[in-house]
Amino acid sequence: MFAATRAEGRAALVGYLPAGYPDADTSVALFRAMVEGGCDLVEVGMPFSDPVLDGPVIQDAQQASLAAGFSARKLITLVESVTAAGGRAVVMTYFNPVMAYGVDAFARDLASAGGAGVITPDLIVDEAGPWRSAMDAAGLAPIFLVAPSTGPERIALTAGATRGFLYAASTMGVTGARDQVSSAAPGLVARCRELTDLPIGVGLGVRTGRQAAEIASYADAVIVGSAFVSIAKAADNGAVGAARAVAALAEELADGVRTPTPAGDVA
Amino acid sequence: MPPRADGLPRHSDALAGTDHDPDERGYFGDFGGRWLPEALVGALDEVAEAYRKARIDPEFLAELDRLAETYAGRPSPLSDAARLTAEVGGARILLKREDLNHTGSHKINNVLGQALLAQRMGKTKVIAETGAGQHGVATATAAALLGLQCTVYMGRVDTERQALNVARMRLLGAEVVPVDNGSATLKDAINEAFRDWVTNVDHTFYLFGTVGGPHPFPVIVRDFQRIIGLEARVQVQRLTGRLPDAVAACVGGGSNAIGIFHAFLDDPDVRLVGLEAGGDGVETGRHASTISGGTVGVLHGARSFLLQNEDGQVAESHSISAGLDYPGVGPEHSHLADISRAEYRPITDTQAMDAFALLSRTEGIIPAIESAHAVAGGVALAREIGPGGIVLINVSGRGDKDMETALRWFGLGDDTAVDGTERATEAAEKGAVNAPDGPPAVRPSDFPAAPSGQDIQL
Ligand SMILES: Cc1ncc(COP(=O)(O)O)c(C=O)c1O
Numbered sequence: 001m002f003a004a005t006r007a008e009g010r011a012a013l014v015g016y017l018p019a020g021y022p023d024a025d026t027s028v029a030l031f032r033a034m035v036e037g038g039c040d041l042v043e044v045g046m047p048f049s050d051p052v053l054d055g056p057v058i059q060d061a062q063q064a065s066l067a068a069g070f071s072a073r074k075l076i077t078l079v080e081s082v083t084a085a086g087g088r089a090v091v092m093t094y095f096n097p098v099m100a101y102g103v104d105a106f107a108r109d110l111a112s113a114g115g116a117g118v119i120t121p122d123l124i125v126d127e128a129g130p131w132r133s134a135m136d137a138a139g140l141a142p143i144f145l146v147a148p149s150t151g152p153e154r155i156a157l158t159a160g161a162t163r164g165f166l167y168a169a170s171t172m173g174v175t176g177a178r179d180q181v182s183s184a185a186p187g188l189v190a191r192c193r194e195l196t197d198l199p200i201g202v203g204l205g206v207r208t209g210r211q212a213a214e215i216a217s218y219a220d221a222v223i224v225g226s227a228f229v230s231i232a233k234a235a236d237n238g239a240v241g242a243a244r245a246v247a248a249l250a251e252e253l254a255d256g257v258r259t260p261t262p263a264g265d266v267a
Numbered sequence: 268m269p270p271r272a273d274g275l276p277r278h279s280d281a282l283a284g285t286d287h288d289p290d291e292r293g294y295f296g297d298f299g300g301r302w303l304p305e306a307l308v309g310a311l312d313e314v315a316e317a318y319r320k321a322r323i324d325p326e327f328l329a330e331l332d333r334l335a336e337t338y339a340g341r342p343s344p345l346s347d348a349a350r351l352t353a354e355v356g357g358a359r360i361l362l363k364r365e366d367l368n369h370t371g372s373h374k375i376n377n378v379l380g381q382a383l384l385a386q387r388m389g390k391t392k393v394i395a396e397t398g399a400g401q402h403g404v405a406t407a408t409a410a411a412l413l414g415l416q417c418t419v420y421m422g423r424v425d426t427e428r429q430a431l432n433v434a435r436m437r438l439l440g441a442e443v444v445p446v447d448n449g450s451a452t453l454k455d456a457i458n459e460a461f462r463d464w465v466t467n468v469d470h471t472f473y474l475f476g477t478v479g480g481p482h483p484f485p486v487i488v489r490d491f492q493r494i495i496g497l498e499a500r501v502q503v504q505r506l507t508g509r510l511p512d513a514v515a516a517c518v519g520g521g522s523n524a525i526g527i528f529h530a531f532l533d534d535p536d537v538r539l540v541g542l543e544a545g546g547d548g549v550e551t552g553r554h555a556s557t558i559s560g561g562t563v564g565v566l567h568g569a570r571s572f573l574l575q576n577e578d579g580q581v582a583e584s585h586s587i588s589a590g591l592d593y594p595g596v597g598p599e600h601s602h603l604a605d606i607s608r609a610e611y612r613p614i615t616d617t618q619a620m621d622a623f624a625l626l627s628r629t630e631g632i633i634p635a636i637e638s639a640h641a642v643a644g645g646v647a648l649a650r651e652i653g654p655g656g657i658v659l660i661n662v663s664g665r666g667d668k669d670m671e672t673a674l675r676w677f678g679l680g681d682d683t684a685v686d687g688t689e690r691a692t693e694a695a696e697k698g699a700v701n702a703p704d705g706p707p708a709v710r711p712s713d714f715p716a717a718p719s720g721q722d723i724q725l
Pocket of ligand 1: 372398399400401402476517519520524590591635637663665
């Protein structure tokens with residue numbers, strides 16, 4: 001995927017939604033809308049009871065999904081539906097549900113559903129030995145995060161364990177759309193570039209096409225989560241309205257990643 | 268530093284390092300580590316490094332000892348519970364009196380240490396999570412003493428059942444933030460504190476309240492609580508000429524228990540028994556007995572036992588005691604259970620409340636409901652061990668904060684004062700007769716006028 005987007009001279013668009021939100025059926029439609037709206041990759045979020053890296057918007061959505069009975073098995077089915085719709089999926093999950101599922105079984109089932117990799121926001125490389133082996137065996141990409149506080153040694157360590165792309169969390173903080181993308185992001189990406197050739201994705205706080213364009217000027221992928229959740233929630237026309245709204249946001253962001261605009265250039 | 272005139276250990280003696288320290292990644296056997304976002308690794312390294320230096324810095328150690336002795340009230344006494352012993356008719360029961368510390372519990376031991384550490388690190392603000400409010404009160408106290416800003420996260424449910432402690436924290440100048448997420452109890456307060464920390468890590472110190480969380484918190488908090496056992500070991504030997512046969516302590520996250528256990532880890536003949544919150548009974552699923560009724564998982568930064576469903580979603584815990592109402596437990600306890608060095612048993616709400624009444628009646632000590640779990644377990648052990656034995660019980664806190672709960676449980680309100688008194692007496696008597704493993708001595712249904720423990724959680 002990154003070969004293709006790099007060839008096009010643009011950043012990739014990555015969209016996140018918690019699986020099973022707002023309910024299992026609508027969720028399938030929303031992921032399809034993200035794909036059709038222009039997301040190059042979707043992050044299928046495993047709902048978790050204690051998502052410490054998420055702000056209220058995504059936490060509430062995860063709780064709603066859990067309350068509606070969502071489970072790890074259903075997550076795998078949802079990944080299958082994304083693959084079937086012609087999309088490309090990675091899973092974003094806190095680690096305890098993976099442990100409960102069984103590390104090897106999770107990797108195997110995800111691979112057979114067509115998943116490409118897994119992002120684990122609360123798993124640092126130091127603890128990831130068995131997980132990396134399981135991902136390797138299944139041919140999946142383990143995707144780890146670095147933060148503005150991560151020093152060069154740990155960036156190198158983390159990048160060395162990561163496949164697919166390195167996830168640069170642009171702010172010290174939790175998920176949630178922000179009016180301004182963190183000023184720490186370009187510096188973090190630059191520091192990463194000195195240490196790895198992996199594509200670098202930037203997330204946490206993006207909500208508009210303009211912000212996407214700004215990030216696309218220095219990153220390989222723009223990652224958007226809370227904004228998709230908010231717009232799905234705000235849509236007043238049920239599942240159909242939510243899917244339309246999600247597709248429209250994806251289109252706006254997809255335009256953004258195709259018109260990279262350094263921050264200073266924004267009029 | 269010259270030895271104390273009374274020969275008892277000082278708080279700083281607990282920081283000397285032990286044969287039971289975790290490995291460099293923070294593992295006690297298979298448990299511990301750092302299971303949390305990369306963004307916090309730097310902050311944890313910074314805390315670990317500050318602690319590594321502080322624990323060998325004479326200035327830090329002297330200041331810790333000065334505050335422990337002139338402010339917190341260390342050493343805490345050991346009480347010979349003669350009337351309780353007679354009532355129970357088993358082994359001799361001794362009480363380690365952490366309830367007599369300033370702010371009313373063992374929490375101050377840890378808080379003074381960490382607040383001093385925060386100050387040395389140049390942090391201007393401390394944040395904390397609290398369940399029963401005792402850790403929050405202790406943190407607010409230390410922050411007031413040292414001139415630090417303080418924010419305390421507390422589950423909404425807990426702010427309601429521990430309203431008195433919320434008032435105390437506010438009076439001490441802390442901001443109390445009620446947390447509505449999830450089960451609105453301690454685990455959610457911890458989530459919220461982590462969110463705050465990751466956002467404001469530059470100037471903020473997360474003053475963790477128990478021997479849980481990511482490395483290095485389990486070892487730091489443990490070291491600051493080790494003084495309980497170091498003192499008690501000397502005190503018991505002086506009083507009885509030997510070591511106890513068993514040590515009983517309640518286990519929420521596990522800090523008071525690890526604090527008293529640690530001095531006896533290398534004494535294989537001393538049984539270490541942690542009493543977990545059994546709520547309505549482990550078999551009902553409504554409990555907080557993490558080791559007795561949980562499975563291994565990762566939450567709040569550590570690999571440890573956890574209450575969770577088969578999908579790895581963290582389960583809500585239930586206990587009449589806010590301070591024990593937590594689905595996790597410190598990793599060192601999981602390790603001690605794993606290697607069978609310590610035993611863990613559940614105590615139901617009813618058994619704890621019976622013990623609460625029993626200790627009040629026999630010794631004139633109203634314990635925290637958390638500590639009442641230890642008393643219930645200790646009394647059962649005293650019976651099992653029998654006359655001639657010695658059981659040391661850690662009274663981790665005093666019960667002032669729990670009077671509202673007791674009032675409802677026993678029906679001690681105005682209209683029912685006479686009845687209620689009888690009920691508490693009856694509970695005390697039954698508590699003396701029934702072992703915790705047996706049927707509950709007094710069921711909530713025996714108190715038609717009083718709501719059940721479940722209702723008390725609001
Ligand atoms: C008096 C008392 N004992 C025990 C506890 C439980 O904590 P830990 O298991 O860390 O000692 C609390 C917690 O609030 C408490 O207030």
